[in-house]
Structures are given as C-alpha cells and as structure tokens.
Amino acid sequence: MMKKIRIALTGSPGSGKAEIFDALTGNPGSGKAEKKTGRVRRNGYDIEIVDLPGTCSLTAYSAGEIIVRDFILEEKPDVVVQVVDATNLERNLYLTTRLAELGVPVVIALNAADVIDREKLSAFLEISVVRTATTRGDGIDDLLDAAIREVETAPCHERIVDYVDYGVEVEAMIASLIDLLLTDRTLSARYPLRWLAVRLLEGDEDVLARIPGGLVFYRLQDFLSLVDSDEYRTAMAGRRYETITAILPQVLSPGTGVPAAPCRCPGWCGNAGDRLVVEYVLTEKGREAAGRLAKMGRHIGLN
DSSP states (O other): OEEEEEEEEEEOOSSSSSHHHHHHHHHHOSSSSEEEEEEEETTTTEEEEEEEEOOOOOSSSSSSHOOOOOIIIIIIIIIEEEEEEGGGGGHHHHHHHHHEEEEEEEEEEEGGGGGGGHHHHHHTSSEEEEEEETTTTBBBHHHHHHHHHHHHOOOOOOOOHHHHHOOOOHHHHHHHHHHHHHHHHHHHSSSSSHHHHHHHHHTTTHHHHSSOOHHHHHHHHHHHHTTHHHHHHHHHHHHHHHHHHHHHHHHOOTTTOOOOOOOSSSSEEEEEEEEEEOOOOHHHHHHHHHHHHHHHHHHHHHO
C-alpha cells in the first residue's frame, strides 16, 4: 500500500506557481482565491498536491491570504512548497518569513534561478531550495524528491528568530505573550505559539478570535490594551525586510549584473560599505508601552 503525502503549493502572484502545479499534475493551476487539487505518484508515495491562491503574505486582509493561512493551520499539510520567482526575490522571501513562523516544513521551488546562487540561499534560510524552470519542465522530479525528504525527516522550521530577529524589546514582548499562551494547553496543540504571539502583537483580530473565552483570553485583552499594534506591525515588517535585504546581495550569482531589489521597509535605508543597511528602532512611545507591560506582569500572571 502506497504511503500518502499532502503538499500545499504556495507562492506570490506571478511566481510561476500555476505552471509548477501543471508540471507536477498535468492540470492547470489556480491563480484565483480558491484551492485546486491534483495527484502524482513518486517513489512509493501517493502525493496529493493542493494549489493554494497566490499571495504575498499570510495576514487576514484578503480572501486568498485567509484560505492559505487557514489551510496550513487547520489542514496541516505534510510539507509546503513555495514557488519563488528569483527575479523578484525580495517580494517572494517576505512570504517565506511568514511561512517559517508557522513551523511547517518548507521547500522552495526557485524559478528563473540563473541569477541566484541556490546553495547559498538554502544555507541562509536552512530550507531546501530546488532550481526549477517551468518553460522546460526542469527540476520537477527533484522538487518532489525534496518534498518527500522533508516529510521523511519531519523537521520543524519554526526557526524564524534565527534569521529574523525582531529586536530586544519586541522579542521580549513575544516571549511574554508565549508565556501567557502556554497556560492554555489547547492552544499549543493547535497553533505555533510564536506565530500566535507575533500576530497578536500585530493586532490580528482573526487570531484573537481563535483564543477561547476564559482566563487566558481576558489576560490577553489586558496585555494587548497597552499595545500600539500599528507600531509593532510596522516595526516587525521592517525587521523582515532588513533581513531579506541583507541576504539579497550575498545570494546573487557572480556576474549576473542583476541589482538587489530595492528595500520597501518602513525605515531609513542607505549604503555602507556596499552593503544595504536598514536602520529601524521603536519609537519612544513603543519603549514606554513595553515598560508599562513589564510593570503589569504580576497583574496578568506573567511573573
């Protein structure tokens, strides 16, 4: 009897995701806010491939984002394959940072990969990266093999803090929220707690609604009432782009002549020693809010 695997196929609009789905299954993929499925057999596995809507992030601001996020959280696919357009790496890697926070095994299918050093990108992200070319059908078997290896080794890629450090103050806030969330064991069984903490700091009402009513919910309300979610959302987006723009010049293949994509983070950017540097700090208002939250730790049961 063949073993079964479910792969979730994700990617930004225009990344070549639909073409990858077609090459994998022989069926045209979906670029709309809907799911499409196909099947393929490989190395003793019966593989279901679910083509999810194209999206650049995993917030709850569009129907496509909600479908992708909910499928990964609730359906728990064995592995996520993210199709990445190498010619627009900055935009595509932003989605990678959000996927990694979900703690799901990830494989990257790198399209138009001639401009990118695949091995360096894989080393930076600690994620398997497979070179693909949808126009020629190259790399499809290698992509399936990489996905199977991820399932067989069952790694957990919830290591986003290793390459996106949100800064001392924000990380302290995340740690405090995780401590609070740990008091409800049902939450840790259903969701990655770091992802929950990040989204709560960013003011995601959909995520707050996932918290069952009770002591933890009311403590969270007390905690979050002192948080300026707009400020933290901006700060954390800046940190993600800071990390991405630091990676870009280091993974470009030699002699390509392709410049790194411009940074769009909410900070101040400049060149220092030919390295793109992004400076971002929380405002005084943010530091004051962090101080107030630390003082109320005993009141909400964190100390």
